[in-house]
Amino acid sequence: MTDPVRASSLVPADLAPVWLRLLMLIAGRLPSSPVVEGFSPRCVVASPTTRHLPAVLAASAALPPSRNWVSPIAAETRVATVLSKKFADVPVTQGLGTRLNLGGTQLDPASLHMPPAAVLPAEWDSERGQRPVPHEAVEMLKSTFAVPRGERPPVGEWLYQQMCLEPIVVLTQRPARVAQDAFELASRSEWWNWSQRVALDEVCEGPDMWFRRPIIVLSPQMLHSMAWVREVPVRLVVVVGFSTWMSTARRLLMDTPQVLMLSQRSSDVSDFRQWFDNTSFGEGSIPGIRNTKKGGLTLTAFGEPATMHADIEDEEWDL
């Protein structure tokens, strides 16, 4: 599903500050960054604060939608999709003839463009009702995607749904703060391109909005409660703080590209240094960001052995 061309095709807004451009560079390139086999791409962003920056990075990593997509909707599955302009989790059964029955709605794959969707994993345990798609984000997408002559205008809700199928996870002990930061950032419209603005709209905490938002903000405890998390695609994990980095929750997504947001003013910098300076890592290769300081950010990339994770046991004690 990952399409690096889609992600890197967007340019920063003219007034985007230097630090934002750097975070865009990481967000665009880390997921496709080449590393030695057996290592997963990692990046460290050290800064004087971890407020706002995780949300910026996550918004910059959101995959912009495309006019063309392949829908995975097939009979005998259960999917998260958009029906009647609302998010819906529905079972798919064989309908009449070649039609498919999506929770009571008959669609013909042969004659219709099927809505974007994700097949819900076997251990999916959430009973979610239908929910509206964020209105402002939809309007922004509709205005961005010009209508070629003779074609029907794209369904804005479908464009938005595409952005949610491979979400960016922000892992933090303070999910509410990241959501609040995203809200504040959205007010600086001159900093963002259209994809970032859409991603920053209505950022939510918790797993309930999986496949319904481009950015999912979780605490380690929330991540542990998601028995299905290894069965779904995740584009990037943004980990806020070294103590969260060392929590077992991060290891559930060891194969996914990860960025550590490290506050230089935090009391755990020496713990990070002890871990980082004394561990043998593979070299990361995003041009221009190894041991770089620019715009107030200090950056480096490396490869972490993907084999460092063992099977994660049931976690009952992270209260």
Add this chain to the structure above:
Amino acid sequence: MSTPNLEMTVALLDTCSRARVATRRIRWESMALVLQILRKSFRETPEAPLSEREVEIARHAWKWASVCMDGPVPPGHPSTGIARLLLLIREADEVLGLPKLRRLHETLTQVASGSHPGAEVVIGALGRLQETTEFLQSQFPDVLVLRGDGLVAVTEWRDSLNLPADVVSMSFARQTQPWPGSALIFGPPERYTSSNWIQGPEAAATAGWLLTAPPAPTVQVISWTGHRPLVKDGYQPWLGAPNPEFQSTEPELIIEDDFLPESVDSFTPVAALRFAVEGDETEPAFGLQFKADGETVLAYFSHDVGPKPTIVTFSEDEVLVTPVPLRTVRVGNCILLRTSSAGKDALDEVTREWFREQRSGSTPDSAIGHQQQLKNAIRAFIAEHSRVDLVTAMEAEGVSRDYSRSFMVRALHPDFIAPQMESVYDRICRAIALKPSKEAFRQLKNLRTGRRQAGLLLSARVVGRLETMNDLPDRLRDNGAIMLNETGVEGVVLLVVRAISSDSTEVPAWRLGHALMSDGHTWTP
């Protein structure tokens, strides 16, 4: 439109991007004499033991010198403890009549009656800065950042001269909007964070932000006799990260004997406890050792079972409370423990509230019944067969060997609810001849969700309280232990790890994560 939080982030990044560091070291001859006397005549060795009075004098003298290192502190200021120190020396001299006491008294009197050499440098620096920086009404352009020991004296000194600069502790500077002009730092950054448990490179890394993500775009490190020199490659967030740009105005005048000693107290790790074996439900665990009010406190944690150590970290304006694997805990980390049953009671109560609000007024009782039923069935199976048979039976149902081996001890821990995945739950039920039920699993899942939500709520309550205590990092640095007794956070204690046992000891599972005294009894502060 921008918001105050976002403005702060932008200001911090802007300040950091323009950071440059200038250093200046000055000689303080009379202080050098004091330090020399203390080193040569008041250092206890096996060959030359000191009397109690001499030890007391040395302790007070080092403390006084340490306050004088914290900025342009008038050395005779009452807050330095000079009066008490001189009295102690006079009293000791009357009894002991030692020449070194008279020499120390004389030298100290000379220092205390003079001014601090750093004062002139600071006044000069601020004068120059005033010509080049804008003056903001809400905040002085420049700031003097102190460790904290000299805060009262330096503030008074600043007021007496009407100097246009703020005087703040490092903790305050960390939480505050950056200053537009210059930050004056006294001595190397590690002086600000060193404690009885964190020194040298670790202290340097923790305080490195004073240079690399500083409180103002220009940092002036002013140091004098008694301060250690800056260390190379010690302040970046990792080795190899770019160093700040240093500019030195004068050659370094450093004499090895000039430095104050890094303080080390007399903490001695105690031997691992031996617990009475209660049934077979013990687990190999490692002891974390702390010190509170002069008493050694222990807490045992296992790599696999029971609660994880909960680390408390302090960032620019927030406190983070994170359970982490035992293997990541290091000496100097701050751990949060609950010392009474209040924590458990609160968890149960909030879980009940969650069920009432989120599960249509139901209670967790039925789910707790299923939780106990699972434990009882495991116990019954082991009693009838054996532990090995349990592993074999689980494997036969398709559960992995590693999971099966670790499951038994974990499942019998009081806090364990049930396997997270229904497929695993079903297999285990079949292995122990317990009828698997979809409804039971649903209730167990609800119980886990309720407990997690309750745990998060209680953590948020503790964090909320901790974030109102602005001087918390300083108090932990100086004392190593803080106890909370306010409603909602009663029984919560923060303890700095002083030692970690290298060998494991068998600990009853239910005692894991509890605060204990060195005689094995529960610690109640």
